[in-house]
Amino acid sequence: MLTKICGLTRPRDIETAIECGADYLGFIIEAQSPRRLSVAQARKLTAPITDITPCVAVTVNPSQALISEFATCPAFKFIQLHGNDITPDLVHWIHAHTQLRVIRSVAMRNPSDISVIKKFVRVADKILLDAPAPKNSTQEGGHGTAFDWFSVDWTHIRQLSQQTQIGLAGGLNPDNIAKAKAVTGLSFFDVSSGIEASAGVKDPLKIRDFIYTARLGGSEG
Numbered sequence: 001m002l003t004k005i006c007g008l009t010r011p012r013d014i015e016t017a018i019e020c021g022a023d024y025l026g027f028i029i030e031a032q033s034p035r036r037l038s039v040a041q042a043r044k045l046t047a048p049i050t051d052i053t054p055c056v057a058v059t060v061n062p063s064q065a066l067i068s069e070f071a072t073c074p075a076f077k078f079i080q081l082h083g084n085d086i087t088p089d090l091v092h093w094i095h096a097h098t099q100l101r102v103i104r105s106v107a108m109r110n111p112s113d114i115s116v117i118k119k120f121v122r123v124a125d126k127i128l129l130d131a132p133a134p135k136n137s138t139q140e141g142g143h144g145t146a147f148d149w150f151s152v153d154w155t156h157i158r159q160l161s162q163q164t165q166i167g168l169a170g171g172l173n174p175d176n177i178a179k180a181k182a183v184t185g186l187s188f189f190d191v192s193s194g195i196e197a198s199a200g201v202k203d204p205l206k207i208r209d210f211i212y213t214a215r216l217g218g219s220e221g
Contacts, residue, residue, distance in 0.1 A: 001187050001188075001189075001214055001215045002023040002024070002167070002187060002188040002189070003021075003022050003023055003024075003188075003189055003190075003191070003210065003211050003214050003215075004022065004023065004024035004025070004026055004056065004167075004188070004189070004190040004191070005017040005022045005024070005025055005026065005191060005192075005195065005202070005207060005210075005211075006025075006026030006027075006028070006056070006058060006169075006190055006191065006192040007026060007027075007028055007033070007035035007058075007192035007193070007196075007200060008025055008026065008027055008035075008045075008202070009027075009035055009037065009045075009200040009201075010200070010201065010202070011045065011048075013201070013202035013204075013207070014045070014049060016202065016204045016207050016208075017053075017202070017207055018049065018052060018053050020207050020208045020211045020212075021211055021215075022053060022207075022211060023053070023054070024053070024054050024055070024056050024078070025046075025049070025053050025054070025055050025056065026055075026056040026058050026080065026190070026192070027042045027045065027046065027055060027056065027057060027058060028058045028059070029042050029057050029058065029059050029070065030059055030062070030066060031058065031059045031060040031082070032060070034199035034200055035192070035199060035200040039066075039069050039070065039073070042057065042073060042076075043073045046073060046075035046076070047074075047075065049075055050074045050075040051074075051075075054077040054078060055073075055075040055076050055077060055078070056076070056077070056078040056079070056080050056103065057070040057073070057076045057078070057079045057080065057100075058079075058080040058082070059079070059080070059081065059082070060081075060082045060083040061081075061082070061083035061084070061085040061086065062079075062081070064090075064093065064097075067079060067094060067098065067100070068097070068098065070098075070100065071097075071098035071099065071100055076100065077099075077100070077101060078100060078101045078102065078103055078125070078126075079094065079100045079101075079102055079103070080102075080103040080104075080105055080128065081102060081103070081104055081105060082105045082107075082130075086104060088119055088120060088123045091104065091120065091123050091124050092123070101125040101126075102124045102125050102126075103124065103125065103126040103127070103128055104120040104123075104124035104126070104127050104128070105127075105128045105130050105169070106120070106127060106128070106129055106130065107130055107131065107132040107133070108129050108130065108131065108132065108147040108151075108152065108170075109132045109147075110151070111151055111152065111153070114153070114156065114157075117129070117157070117160060117166070118160070120164065121160050121163050121164045122163050122164055123164075124164060125164070125165075126164065126165045126166070126167060126188065127164055127165070127166045127167070128166075128167045128168070128169050128188075128190055129147075129152075129157075129166065129167070129168050129169065129170075130147075130169040130170045130190075131145045131146050131147045131169075131170030131171055132147065144171055144193040144194060145170060145171045146170045146171025146172070146176075147170060147171075149180070149183045149184065150183070152184075154183065154184050154185055154186075157184070157186075158185050158186070161186065165187075165188055166186060166188070167186055167187075167188030167189060167190055168180055168184055168186050168188070168189055168190070169189070169190035169191070169192075171194065172189055172190070172191045172194050172210070173191065173194030173195065173206070173210065174194070174195070174206055174209035174210045174213055177189060177191075177210055177213045177214050178213055181214070189214050191210055194206070194210070195207050195210050
C-alpha cells in the first residue's frame with residue numbers, strides 16, 4: 001500500500017510525512033495553486049531530503065525546458081503531469097532525456113476517460129485518477145472533491161494496473177480512505193487538501209491517520 005502526501009510547502013510537514021512513513025512527497029511547482037512553489041523554492045525545500053523519500057514534481061502542461069529544470073533537482077525522482085496537452089510522446093521524451101519517472105494524472109469526468117488511461121498504460125510509470133477541476137477553475141487538482149467512484153469499472157482498472165500501477169486522488173481524507181480502498185481495490189493513494197489545516201499547511205494528526213488507515217484500515221475488496 002503506497003501513499004503520497006502532496007502539496008507540501010513547509011519543512012515541518014515534510015518531516016511529519018517522512019516520520020509517518022509516506023512513500024512519496026509531492027510539491028506543486030509553477031502551477032496554479034495556493035500551494036505553488038517556484039523551482040528555486042522547491043529545490044531549497046527538498047535539498048535536505050534527497051535520497052530519503054522520493055519527491056514528485058507536480059505541474060500542469062510543462063514545457064520541455066521546465067521539465068529539464070526539474071530534472072536538475074536531485075530530490076525529484078518523479079514528475080507528475082496534469083493537463084490536456086500531455087501526450088505519450090512527451091512521456092517518451094522525458095524518459096529519453098531525463099532520469100525522471102512519470103506519473104500521468106487523468107481527470108475522470110466520465111466513464112469514457114478510460115480511453116485516456118489506456119493511452120498511458122505501459123508508457124507512464126504510474127497513472128493517477130483524479131477529480132476534474134470545478135467549472136471555471138484554472139487550478140488542476142487540490143480542490144478536495146472526488147469524482148463518482150461508482151461510475152468506474154474498477155475490475156477493468158485493476159486489470160490495467162497490472163501493467164502500469166494506477167492510483168487514486170481527489171477528495172481523499174482520513175475518514176474516507178478505507179472506503180476508497182474497499183470500492184477501488186487499488187494500492188496507491190494520493191492526498192493533499194484532505195490532510196490540511198489550511199491551504200498548504202498540513203495537519204500532522206491527519207497525515208498520521210491517513211497513512212495509518214490507508215495501510216491498515218478497511219478492506220481492499
